[in-house]
Amino acid sequence: MPELPEVETVRRGLEPAMQDQLIKRADVNRPDLRWPFPPNMAARLTGARVRGLRRRSKYILVDLDSDETLIIHLGMSGRMLVSGVQIGQFYQKHPAPEKHDHVVLHMGNDARVTFNDARRFGAMDLVPTTQVEAHKLLVGLGPEPLGNSFDETYLATAFLGKNSPIKSVLLDQKLIAGLGNIYVCEVLFRAKISPMRKAGNLSKARVGKIAPIIREVLEEAIMAGGSSLKDYRQTGGELGYFQHSFKVYGQEGQPCCLASCTGVVARVTQAGRSSFYCPTCQT
DNA sequence: ATGGGGGCCTGCCGGC
DNA sequence: TGCCGGCAGGCCCCCA
Secondary structure, eight states, rough: OHHHHHHHHHHHHHHHTTOOOEEEEEEEEBBSSSSBOOTHHHHTTTTTEEEEEETTTEEEEEEEEEEEEEEETTTTTTEEEESSSTTEEEEEOOOOOOTEEEEEEEETTTOOOEEEEOOOEEEEEEEEEEGGGGGGGTTTOOOOHHHHHTTHHHHHHHHHTOSSSHHHHHOOTTTTTOOHHHHHHHHHHHHOOOOOSGGGGOOOOHHHHHHHHHHHHHHHHHHOOOSSSSSSTTTTTTOGGGGGOOSTTOOTTTTTSTTTTOOOOEEEETTTTEEEETTOOOO
């Protein structure tokens, strides 16, 4: 599911329920998601207070006053639902338990945080806070596209000598952390670059356009609360609405949205994933 | 070393 | 109505 904007939206939604709050109880309803949960996860969470919520790439990091950090990944279908806490003028009552509610955190403010994940591609782990960056899942990640160490120069270097399609390169979390299939398609449309173009063959001028477009798309999507397709919800159950801004993703057969272009959005498969693009204006 | 494909799961949708 | 194939926002791991 969730790419960087969706994960950031979830992180922000968790703050009113979790920031500075005690975890009164943790219900862990199965032994694993994609991998086994860490030993005694429920007991190690119980009684800990949340120092803060961070995000790294598509991971949510919950720092606890036990000096451990809960690492959460939503996989494809993971949702985190917050209930029982006043957020502005909204109040979401505790819902009835649902299928695939795998972990439920009961907070000191009587908020409840429910992790629901039908496909179980999600993951949770609990490690010393000082070890988070060294965690196997995080250690190889590239720079944050919205952070200071990501810019045109970085991308130009990363693309150097790359013989693979730019679509695959932008999806490579070791080079840039947080982009997924949807946002790569949208970025390449705005940059007017074909997803099949070899990254190393792009002119300097074309590469230079990409980094600002990546930031622009991600920032717009975060402002919109992410994109909701099948599974993704914000923490209050609301839909994000950036999906209404998709220019190519899921638009196969539709005319290109540019008034100056007569193309039709196509779909091709690259590395097992769908790429949507306009063959006329993306070259 | 790097890139591609398989696999992990469940749910949903379209076609027959 | 029911069954089946195909597809899905991610990412690890194995193989060439």
